[in-house]
Amino acid sequence: MNEPYVVSLHGVEGLPAAERISAELRVIKELDRGLGGAEAVVETYRAWRDACECDASELSASTASLAVKWPKAFETAQRAGLKNIGESDAHFEIHLAQQSVAAG
Numbered sequence: 001m002n003e004p005y006v007v008s009l010h011g012v013e014g015l016p017a018a019e020r021i022s023a024e025l026r027v028i029k030e031l032d033r034g035l036g037g038a039e040a041v042v043e044t045y046r047a048w049r050d051a052c053e054c055d056a057s058e059l060s061a062s063t064a065s066l067a068v069k070w071p072k073a074f075e076t077a078q079r080a081g082l083k084n085i086g087e088s089d090a091h092f093e094i095h096l097a098q099q100s101v102a103a104g
Contacts, residue, residue, distance in 0.1 A: 003097060004038050004039060004042045004096065005094055005097060006094075006097070007027045007028050007031075008024065009024050009027075009092055010093060011089035012089075012090045015085070026083065027077045027081035030073075030080040031073060031077045035069065035073050044066050044070050045070060046096075047067040048066070048069075048070035050063055050067070051063065078091070
């Protein structure tokens, strides 16, 4: 099954693979729960990325309303993912699947 996005944990050298994977899965679970599923995560993340890359006047109302949801959802997911890890440099990155990224 191809997932529309994956999460990777960075900044935690020496963390056992099982713990890293568990942390990444906690982030995915929290994002999916908070935003309404994997496709909604991708849609919200893309809207946020678009909002960051253009002038606010260029955004549609629907893109803007989606984009504002991302920071809080991602912060909440990161907190869930970092639970019990305690690394100050630890952070998560979102990677969209190639099929999700391709546009025309």
